[in-house]
Amino acid sequence: VANRLGLLSDTAATQRFEKVFGSMERVHQEHGFFPNFFPADLSSIPTDGVMIISDYNIYPAGLIVARQVWPQYAERIGAYLDSIEWDRLYDKATDRVVAGYDLAAERAAFTGLWLASDARCAVTMMVGAGAVPPTVWDGMIRGPMESNQGTVLQPGFGFGGTYIAGITGLFLPEHDTEAVGTTVGNLGWFQYQFSLRRGFPLWGWSNCYIVGRDYTAGGSIPEWNVSPHSLAMLLQYYPRHVTAALQKMERLGGSVPPAGYEGKAWGLRGCYDMERNIWGGKYLQLEQGMMFLGLANFLHDGIVRKLFTSDPLIRKGLELSEPHIKHDPKLSERWAERDSQPIDQTPLRMSAPRASTIDKVTSLDLSTMTVHQPKLLKVAHEDGTALLRVRDGGDWGHLVFGLPTKGLDIRGLDRVEFEIDSIQGNSPEPGFLHFTLADKFGQSRAGYLKLDAESTHYSVPARDIYGFLLDDDTLAYINISLNRRPPFRPSVRFHPSEFSLRLKAVRVVTKE
Known part of the structure; x- marks a missing residue:
């Protein structure tokens, strides 16, 4: 050309x-x-x-x-x-x-x-x-x-x-x-x-x-x-x-x-x-x-x-x-x-976020969790937490579980927080937790965090959560999976024969 x-x-x-x-x-x-x-x-x-x-x-x-x-x-x-x-x-x-x-x-x-x-x-x-x-x-x-x-x-x-x-x-x-x-x-x-x-x-x-x-x-x-x-x-x-x-x-x-x-x-x-x-x-x-x-x-x-x-x-x-x-x-x-509509004259550069904005914290109901591989993974609910345990070993892919969010509005998304306790298993390392925030069409924003047996609190800022929703910032569900690698790296299956993880809280934080 x-x-x-x-x-x-x-x-x-x-x-x-x-x-x-x-x-x-x-x-x-x-x-x-x-x-x-x-x-x-x-x-x-x-x-x-x-x-x-x-x-x-x-x-x-x-x-x-x-x-x-x-x-x-x-x-x-x-x-x-x-x-x-x-x-x-x-x-x-x-x-x-x-x-x-x-x-x-x-x-x-x-x-x-x-x-x-x-x-x-x-x-x-x-x-x-x-x-x-x-x-x-x-x-x-x-x-x-x-x-x-x-x-x-x-x-x-x-x-x-x-x-x-x-x-x-x-x-x-x-x-x-x-x-x-x-x-x-x-x-x-x-x-x-x-x-x-x-x-x-x-x-x-x-x-x-x-x-x-x-x-x-x-x-x-x-x-x-x-x-x-x-x-x-x-x-x-x-x-x-x-x-x-x-x-x-x-x-x-x-x-x-x-x-x-x-x-x-x-x-x-x-x-x-x-x-x-x-x-x-x-x-x-x-x-x-x-x-x-x-x-x-x-x-x-x-x-x-x-x-x-x-x-x-x-x-x-x-x-x-x-x-x-x-x-x-x-x-x-x-x-x-x-x-033909007027071209909106947006600022040349983004404005700095207002320091006075207020956090709106939505804690998800862990009792509504669904497990995508029930033959491999089971969940027990205790005192508002969710204990996830591998049922047997084998060569299988990601452990996936989901949480409905009842049309949560995530405009002004600031971060997603996880409280995780008592990671145990015979895997060489805990690996990574991947999550996707999805709308009713399955269009999603995705993030991940590296698990650490010594840590209990994790926070992923909105800047590190990639992707777009089509349903005007309305969240339908969150999918969570466990993997040995961060996203878009060579796949290594997560397959310990013994593994458990207690999820104490998942919170979506927006700015008002």
């Missing part, structure tokens, strides 16, 4: 492409697939693992754009695309596509696929290649959720914020589609309105690096951490509001080069901490790519979408899929009407 726009010379662009594509041609493939993770230097190429379609499909999508720009690569790209055995991701019995493939076991790794996830380019390719019937669109998981800004399909904020539903719209014309366009438009406007309610200077949430921390992963995004690329995917929906937010990011120093790169032209950096007014030093190439393609589409008449949809494979896929993808011209009117 940069080459087509004249930002890179033919020589520079094709040299870069050859380096990437030539390297990927050397990666071991199974049925045209390769695992999600392998070393960038290709020093050790795994032949097993799982291919996740949502991550994988952007690679062949990019190749399709490339062969429209550089005909000299058409034969090599075509040979690779023809090698992809898309039919292995099709469950004929249910007429559904699945979300991944286990390369070692040579079988589907999951069941079903969300419609509003980042895999629609792949489904279009599958249909165009004749590997699956176009009716698979009808069987994709929808799970509509009614937010205060309209319908949003699952997974909503889960797994990636704007990115998970919006990235495919960089390649396909989707902003006026009844299912996906509605989801992306409503999710984007929900974010804008959410920022106004919170008094945030900016908006735009999507998977990215967290300032001073690690990658968000799985949609666990802090409220205080915004990313420019999230907005770039919403330019077709709300150009005025997105442009204003991007310009504000520049005024806040988002395009100032990091240390060591002074004097160089620099685009917006990857993430911004609105509470501490700090730009992050890390970002993924994927994030910058989404930012660039979103801007290119907006400024150059949908150039990426035009290149992608001019390919014969995609044209065929769209033609066959047309009866199963409904468009609604009124959606464009809805987006335009919203975008």
Whole structure:
């Protein structure tokens, strides 16, 4: 795309492409697939693992754009695309596509696929290649959720914020589609309105690096951490509001080069901490790519979408899929009407919290606790506490238990507290307690703490509880699990043959 726009010379662009594509041609493939993770230097190429379609499909999508720009690569790209055995991701019995493939076991790794996830380019390719019937669109998981800004399909904020539903719209014309366009438009406007309610200077949430921390992963995004690329995917929906937010990011120093790169032209950096007014030093190439393609589409008449949809494979896929993808011209009117509203002049920086705010403490009723694995874990209630005990050993996953919260309003969330006593067991260490604060749709905010046999009181501040609710800050339940690792680290099963933990209290503290 940069080459087509004249930002890179033919020589520079094709040299870069050859380096990437030539390297990927050397990666071991199974049925045209390769695992999600392998070393960038290709020093050790795994032949097993799982291919996740949502991550994988952007690679062949990019190749399709490339062969429209550089005909000299058409034969090599075509040979690779023809090698992809898309039919292995099709469950004929249910007429559904699945979300991944286990390369070692040579079988589907999951069941079903969300419609509003980042895999629609792949489904279009599958249909165009004749590997699956176009009716698979009808069987994709929808799970509509009614937010205060309209319908949003699952997974909503889960797994990636704007990115998970919006990235495919960089390649396909989707902003006026009844299912996906509605989801992306409503999710984007929900974010804008959410920022106004919170008094945030900016908006735009999507998977990215967290300032001073690690990658968000799985949609666990802090409220205080915004990313420019999230907005770039919403330019077709709300150009005025997105442009204003991007310009504000520049005024806040988002395009100032990091240390060591002074004097160089620099685009917006990857993430911004609105509470501490700090730009992050890390970002993924994927994030910058989404930012660039979103801007290119907006400024150059949908150039990426035009290149992608001019390919014969995609044209065929769209033609066959047309009866199963409904468009609604009124959606464009809805987006335009919203975008015509005045742009609220929020403060350039967040205000410091008032020192005089009062704690509102809600203690949850432990007698309402439910255990998700009753054959492995039992609970006894004694004097308002809950004693959790492993019933027998075995190789099982997380110990999970839940507490209903009766529609608790968590606006102004300050912290979640746990009182834990008498941790006992033959595990090498107590491990970690994970918890999720979930609304009625299952959209959630997540946190964790490290258990210590010598400690009884634990407090997790709201700053360390990541994620978003769609049900306007109304909490339906808390799920709690025990694990040997903090979230998003290599999984180690928690399976002591003897273990007990007495939970004395769970408190949700908000500021009034």
